[in-house]
Amino acid sequence: MSILKTTNLTKRFGKFTALDGVNIEVNEGEVYGFIGPNGAGKSTTIRVLLGILKATEGTAEIFGKDAWSDAVEIHKRLAYVPGDVNLWPNLTGGEVIDLFVKLRGGNNKNRREELIKKFDLDPTKKCRTYSKGNRQKVALVAAFSSDADLYILDEPTSGLDPLMEQVFQECVIEAKQAGKSVLLSSHILSEVERLCDQVGIIRQGKIIETGSLAEMRHLTRTNLLVETKQPIISIHELKGVHDVVQKDKAISFQVDTEELDTVMKHVTQFGVVKLESAPPTLEDLFMRHYEDNDSDVRRGS
Template structure:
């Protein structure tokens, strides 16, 4: 796949605070990369360096093969960006601001603009100063999605939106993903990232602690197993790889290390399986693994 963005050895300090330490990841053509971490982890600093808003202290950041700092003007012609806090001109209407953003980008799809305004249930005739945070966010999203870009950067894009609007945003992102566009999605809503992302990059205290596809990362956390057997299910409590074993009414629930699943299944078969459910770990499980110090 064609490389769209590459971040390598990125470092950035603000005074004595080291915001980023050796951050590296890549976004390929047609790929959605989920960029996750708590507030203060370095997500927005990384995004601002990608956008050429601030300059890195060290490392290399390239988008479309161009330097993110030196060639930011050329790069911006081919990207769309939505921050978590959209600032608007209070005296203009939402529709006027959307049109201005589209014009500044170099032109967009008027039909798609109108469709998105209706889809996101935005009143484009109201002055921006009367908008709630959620409506300000909708203006940024509609403007970004109305233009044809090669790379979309979303930094907490659904901040302030209700769950219905979040779902609509996710549906629209899936459409541009199917069109072969690349997306960097920085979000604290893990279910959103899990639904949309091909690859996940987890940042903690300015460092990348995990990266890869969800399938590649899920081996790092345990599946939750629920099993009911004809024989005494308590015999499974002492098996290798079984943790947090809880027995109730002839069945047991426990977490299991993936490398021991064969042995667990074999023991369950000996006891006579009446019920067996295995739930793979979620992105939230993986995320919390790093932030609970496991």
């Protein structure tokens, strides 16, 4: 069942088109990874979903309601964590958490205490004394303490150390297991890879690729390091082979995943002594989508 859906979502600021026909769908019990560089349109999309900005064209629906006109109803079932949290300086962290939880009608003290302990947060300190990481912790504890059906998380772990990132990931997995839905905008590709069922890559306001990680693997390359008894001939000429580098007696190269079978048949003729294979990562996928764009930028076009 679809919890969040945008159809041909477009947002213009004067002559500048920030979002150009964005289509996203997040289903019940699903974690959707929303990735792209700064300025690609992630935060603009999220502001439209939160009812802060009105779309120029297209629709954005959450729980089957319009994100702009039904924002108040939607927010009763939604928890949001921005990438840079601003808090009331004279309230303590604990008071802010209580305020947010009460706004959503929740009152689970045990959950609140458990999360404060997990995130290693001192809730008695005034918010003005908190570091960026501690401000993020306050927002995350408040979000996961409330019984929301949808979590919209926009770069939620910025400022957190690796240990706290792990705690965050556990919270997302728990929410998913409880049938909740999550829209996760992130720069941390390992985080997306670990947590997300579906991934959408946005560039210059357009979704350029979307699907499950398994479906998107065909766009990635496997990294191979091969040592053979005889030198491998004609490896450069094979379809799908890239970045061939001689390393002592071995050669390293990348292979388009769909050409792996053909390449391996060719390589084994030369007597394989050693073979190392590194699986394709989301980072490889991400970089391949951007490498053409980056070369255009370097050429000054």
